[in-house]
Amino acid sequence: MTAARITPAEKAALREPWEDIARQRQAVELGMWAFLASELLFFSGLFAGYTIYRSIYPQAFWEAGAETSLWFGGANTAILLISSAVVALVPRAARWPGLGRFARAMLWIGALLGVAFLVLKGFEYREDFHEHLWPGPDFKLHAEGAELFFSFYWCLTAIHAVHLVVGICLLARLAVAGARDPGWFTETPAVQATALYWGLVDIIWTVVFVIIYLPGRGG
Amino acid sequence: MSDAVLDDTSLPHDVSTFDKGYLGDGHTLRSWLLTTDHKRIAILYALTLTIFFFIGGVAIALVRIELVTPAQDFVTADEYNRLFTLHGIIMVWFFLVPSIPATFGNFLLPLMIGARDLAFPRLNLFSWYLTVIGGAFTVYVLLAGGVDTGWTFYTPYSSIYSNSHVIAAAIAVFVAGFGTIATGINFIVTTHTMRAPGLTWFRLPLFVWAMYTVSVVIILATPVLAMALTLMMAERFFGVPIFNPQGGGDPILFQHLFWFYSHPAVYIMILPAMGVVSEVIPCFARRRLFGYDFMVYALVAISVVGFFVWGHHMFVSGESPYANLVFSFLSFVVAVPSAIKVFNWTATLYRGQITYEAPMLYAFGFVGLFTMGGLTGLFLASIPIDVQATDTYFVIAHFHYVMVGGTVSAFFAALHFWWSKITGRMYPETWARFAAVLMYFGFNFTFFPQFIMGWAGMPRRYGSYPPEFQIYHVLSSAGAVVLAAAYLMPLGYLTWSLRWGRRAGDNPWGATGLEWQTSSPPPTHNFDKLPTVERAPYDYHPEGYVETGEAARTIEASQKGGEQE
Numbered sequence: 194m195t196a197a198r199i200t201p202a203e204k205a206a207l208r209e210p211w212e213d214i215a216r217q218r219q220a221v222e223l224g225m226w227a228f229l230a231s232e233l234l235f236f237s238g239l240f241a242g243y244t245i246y247r248s249i250y251p252q253a254f255w256e257a258g259a260e261t262s263l264w265f266g267g268a269n270t271a272i273l274l275i276s277s278a279v280v281a282l283v284p285r286a287a288r289w290p291g292l293g294r295f296a297r298a299m300l301w302i303g304a305l306l307g308v309a310f311l312v313l314k315g316f317e318y319r320e321d322f323h324e325h326l327w328p329g330p331d332f333k334l335h336a337e338g339a340e341l342f343f344s345f346y347w348c349l350t351a352i353h354a355v356h357l358v359v360g361i362c363l364l365a366r367l368a369v370a371g372a373r374d375p376g377w378f379t380e381t382p383a384v385q386a387t388a389l390y391w392g393l394v395d396i397i398w399t400v401v402f403v404i405i406y407l408p409g410r411g412g
Numbered sequence: 413m414s415d416a417v418l419d420d421t422s423l424p425h426d427v428s429t430f431d432k433g434y435l436g437d438g439h440t441l442r443s444w445l446l447t448t449d450h451k452r453i454a455i456l457y458a459l460t461l462t463i464f465f466f467i468g469g470v471a472i473a474l475v476r477i478e479l480v481t482p483a484q485d486f487v488t489a490d491e492y493n494r495l496f497t498l499h500g501i502i503m504v505w506f507f508l509v510p511s512i513p514a515t516f517g518n519f520l521l522p523l524m525i526g527a528r529d530l531a532f533p534r535l536n537l538f539s540w541y542l543t544v545i546g547g548a549f550t551v552y553v554l555l556a557g558g559v560d561t562g563w564t565f566y567t568p569y570s571s572i573y574s575n576s577h578v579i580a581a582a583i584a585v586f587v588a589g590f591g592t593i594a595t596g597i598n599f600i601v602t603t604h605t606m607r608a609p610g611l612t613w614f615r616l617p618l619f620v621w622a623m624y625t626v627s628v629v630i631i632l633a634t635p636v637l638a639m640a641l642t643l644m645m646a647e648r649f650f651g652v653p654i655f656n657p658q659g660g661g662d663p664i665l666f667q668h669l670f671w672f673y674s675h676p677a678v679y680i681m682i683l684p685a686m687g688v689v690s691e692v693i694p695c696f697a698r699r700r701l702f703g704y705d706f707m708v709y710a711l712v713a714i715s716v717v718g719f720f721v722w723g724h725h726m727f728v729s730g731e732s733p734y735a736n737l738v739f740s741f742l743s744f745v746v747a748v749p750s751a752i753k754v755f756n757w758t759a760t761l762y763r764g765q766i767t768y769e770a771p772m773l774y775a776f777g778f779v780g781l782f783t784m785g786g787l788t789g790l791f792l793a794s795i796p797i798d799v800q801a802t803d804t805y806f807v808i809a810h811f812h813y814v815m816v817g818g819t820v821s822a823f824f825a826a827l828h829f830w831w832s833k834i835t836g837r838m839y840p841e842t843w844a845r846f847a848a849v850l851m852y853f854g855f856n857f858t859f860f861p862q863f864i865m866g867w868a869g870m871p872r873r874y875g876s877y878p879p880e881f882q883i884y885h886v887l888s889s890a891g892a893v894v895l896a897a898a899y900l901m902p903l904g905y906l907t908w909s910l911r912w913g914r915r916a917g918d919n920p921w922g923a924t925g926l927e928w929q930t931s932s933p934p935p936t937h938n939f940d941k942l943p944t945v946e947r948a949p950y951d952y953h954p955e956g957y958v959e960t961g962e963a964a965r966t967i968e969a970s971q972k973g974g975e976q977e
Contacts, residue, residue, distance in 0.1 A: 208533075208534075209448065209528075209529060209533055210527065210528035210529040210530075210531075210533065210606075216605060219605055220531045220532075220601045220604075220605040220606075223600070223601050223604055223605065224531065224532060224535075224597050224598075224600075224601045227596075227597045227600050227601065227631055228593075228597055228631075230631060230632065231593050231596075231597070231631040231632065231634070231635045232635065234631075234632050234633070234635040234636055235635035235636070235638055235639050236639070237636070237639075238635075238636050238639030238640060238643070238669050238672075239639060239643075241668075241669070242643070242654060242665055242669075245662075245665065246660070246661075246662075249660075250660060253660075328651065328652050328653055328659060329651055337660045338660045340652075340653055340659040340660060341653065341654065341659060341660050341661055343652075344646075344652035344653060344654045344659070344661075345654075347646075347650075347652060348642075348643065348646055348652065348654070352642070
C-alpha cells in the first residue's frame with residue numbers, strides 16, 4: 194500500500210473514498226475529460242446547426258459575417274489565448290516547490306483576462322443592439338438566412354460567456370482556497386481539472402471566432 | 413457519525429443482534445439529505461423515482477379512462493394533450509432514464525467492483541439534487557396547468573404556438589439531464605479507477621459493463637438534448653428563428669437534434685436492464701453466463717451503433733431517401749447484438765438447474781417482452797411499413813414493449829434480486845411471484861391490443877376515435893387496471909417486508925458477485941476487508957463448491973420433488 198506515507202499536504206487534498214493521491218488525481222482528470230467530451234457534444238448541436246444553415250444560405254452568412262466586429266472579436270481572441278497560456282502554467286507551477294504564489298498569481302491574471310473578455314463582449318453587444326443585429330422585425334439585414342447567422346451569433350457567444358463566467362469563478366475559487374491552504378494547493382487535483390476546463394472554454398472560442406467573425410472578410 | 417438511537421424502540425425486538433449496516437449509520441433526515449454514501453443516495457433516488465412513477469402512472473390512468481369511450485367525454489382535448497405529455501415527460505426523464513442506473517447502479521457498482529464508494533461521492537449527491545430540482549420544475553408545470561407539446565417538444569409548436577408551460581418543462585428536463593450526466597461521469601471514472609485487485613475488464617459482471625456503456629451513451633447523448641432544448645427555449649423566449657421557417661430556419665433540425673439524444677435514450681433505458689437480466693439468469697439457472705465475451709461486445713456494439721439510427725424516427729419528415737436507406741439499414745444492424753444477447757440468455761438456461769424465484773420470473777418477462785418489442789422494432793425499421801405505422805398505436809405498443817415491458821420488468825427483477833442486499837430482509841416469495849406473473853399478463857393485456865389497433869390505423873395522441881377501435885381501447889384500459897395492480901403490489905409487500913420480512917443472510921441466492929460477499933445490508937464502508945478477485949464472473953459450480961443458503965434449500969426441495977414455499 195502506498196498509503197503508508199502521506200504528507201500533510203496530501204492529506205488535505207485527499208477526499209473520500211481515496212487513499213492514494215496519485216490515484217485520486219488520475220480519477221479527477223479522467224472525470225474532467227469525460228465532462229469535456231460531454232461539453233463538446235453540447236456545443237456540437239450549435240455547430241451542426243450552423244454548418245447546415247451556412248450550406249443552405251452561403252451568401253447570407255457571408256454578408257452577415259461581415260457585420261460582426263472583427264476588432265472586438267480579434268481582441269477577445271487574443272485575450273483568451275493569452276489567458277490560456279497563463280492558466281496552462283498553473284498545474285506545473287502549483288506542484289513546483291516555491292512556485293505556489295506564482296501559480297496563484299497566474300490564476301488571478303487568467304481570471305482578470307476572462308473578466309476583460311466579458312467587458313469587451315458587453316461593449317460589443319451594445320454596439321450590436323445599436324446596429325439592429327438582434328433577429329426580429331427591426332433586423333438590419335434583409336437576405337434570407339442572415340437572421341439565422343445572428344441567431345447563432347447570439348446563442349454561441351452567450352452560451353460561451355456562461356461557460357466563461359463559470360470558468361472565472363473556478364479560477365478565483367482555486368486562487369482563494371489555495372492562498373488559505375498552500376499545502377492543499379500543491380496537491381489538489383482541482384488545479385489540473387480547472388485548467389483543463391479553462392482550456393476547453395478557450396478552444397471553443399477559437400472555433401466561434403473562426404466561424405462567426407471570419408466569414409465575409411477578405412477574398 | 414455514530415449510531416443514533418432515535419427510533420430503535422420502534423424496531424422489532426431482536427434488533428440488537430441485527431447489524432443494520434449503512435442503514436444504521438444515522439437516522440436523522442440530515443443524515444440522509446447530506447449523505448455521500450452511494451447506498452443511501454441510491455435509496456434517495458429510489459424514493460424520488462417511485463413518487464414520479466406513480467405521478468406519471470396517474471396521468472396515464474386518466475388517459476386510459478378517457479379512451480374507454482370513442483367520444484371525448486371525460487377530459488377536454490386540451491387536458492388530454494397535457495395528460496399524455498406529462499406522462500411521457502415524467503416516465504422518460506424522471507423514471508426510465510435514471511431508473512436502474514441511479515438506483516441499482518448507484519447501490520451496486522462500488523459493491524460489484526470491490527470499492528468503498530463511487531469516485532466522486534459529493535458529485536453523486538449533487539446529481540440527486542439536480543434530479544430533485546428538475547423534478548420540482550415538473551411538479552410546478554403540473555400544478556400550473558401542464559404542458560401540451562407531447563414529450564417530444566417538436567418545434568415550431570413548442571417554440572411559437574403552444575400556450576402552456578413549455579419553458580418550465582424544458583428546464584426540468586435540462587436540469588435532470590445534467591444530473592444524469594454527472595452520474596454517468598461518476599460511473600465511468602469509478603469503473604476505470606476503482607476496481608479491486610484482480611478484477612480485470614473481462615472479469616467484470618455484465619451489470620458493471622452495462623453501467624459503463626450506458627454512462628458513455630449518457631455523457632455523449634444528453635448534452636445534445638440539452639442544446640436542442642436550449643435553442644427551442646431561446647426561440648420561444650427571445651424569438652431567434654433557429655427552427656422557424658419565417659426566419660429561414662427549419663423545424664426538422666430540432667427533430668434531428670432531439671432524436672440524436674432520444675434514440676440513444678432508448679439504449680440508456682435498455683442497456684441497464686440487460687445488465688440486470690445478465691446477473692439474474694445465471695444465478696437462477698446455476699450456470700455460467702453463455703458467451704460472456706460476446707455479451708460484452710454486444711453491449712458495446714449496441715451503444716455505438718445506437719448513435720447512428722436516430723433518423724428512423726423521421727422517415728416521414730421529408731428526410732432524403734438516401735439518408736432513410738442508411739438509417740433503415742443501421743436500425744437492422746443494431747438488432748443483431750440485441751439478438752445475440754437474447755440467444756445467449758436462452759443458451760445460459762440450457763441444462764441449467766432452473767428455479768423460478770420472483771427475480772427469475774421478472775427476468776423471463778423481460779426477455780419475452782423485449783423480444784416482442786425488438787422484433788416489432790424491425791417492422792418499423794423497414795421504411796414501407798414505417799410509413800404505414802408512423803404515429804399509430806403500433807409505435808406506441810412497440811416502444812412500450814421495449815421501455816416498459818423491458819426496462820420496468822428488469823427494474824422489478826433487480827428490486828427483488830437485490831432487495832435482501834439493500835434491506836437485509838427477504839420479500840415474501842409467493843406474493844412476489846404472483847405480482848411477477850400478473851405484471852407480465854397485465855402488460856400484454858394492455859399493450860397487445862395496441863399493436864392490432866395501430867396496425868388498423870388508430871393514430872396516437874387522440875382522445876376521440878372511430879367506434880370500431882373501441883374494443884381494443886377497452887381491452888387496453890382493462891389491462892392497465894391489472895398492470896396498475898401488479899405495480900402496486902410490490903409497494904405493499906416490500907414495505908411489509910421491511911419490518912416483518914425474514915432475515916436474509918448475506919447471500920440468500922448463493923450468487924457469485926462481490927456484492928454478495930459483504931453483509932446484508934452492507935456496512936457504510938462496504939467491505940470490512942477489500943476483496944481480491946481470482947476468477948471469471950458467474951462461476952457457478954466451480955470445483956468443490958457446495959451450494960448454500962436459499963439456493964441449497966431450493967435445490968434440495970426440488971430434488972425431493974416438493975414445493976419449497
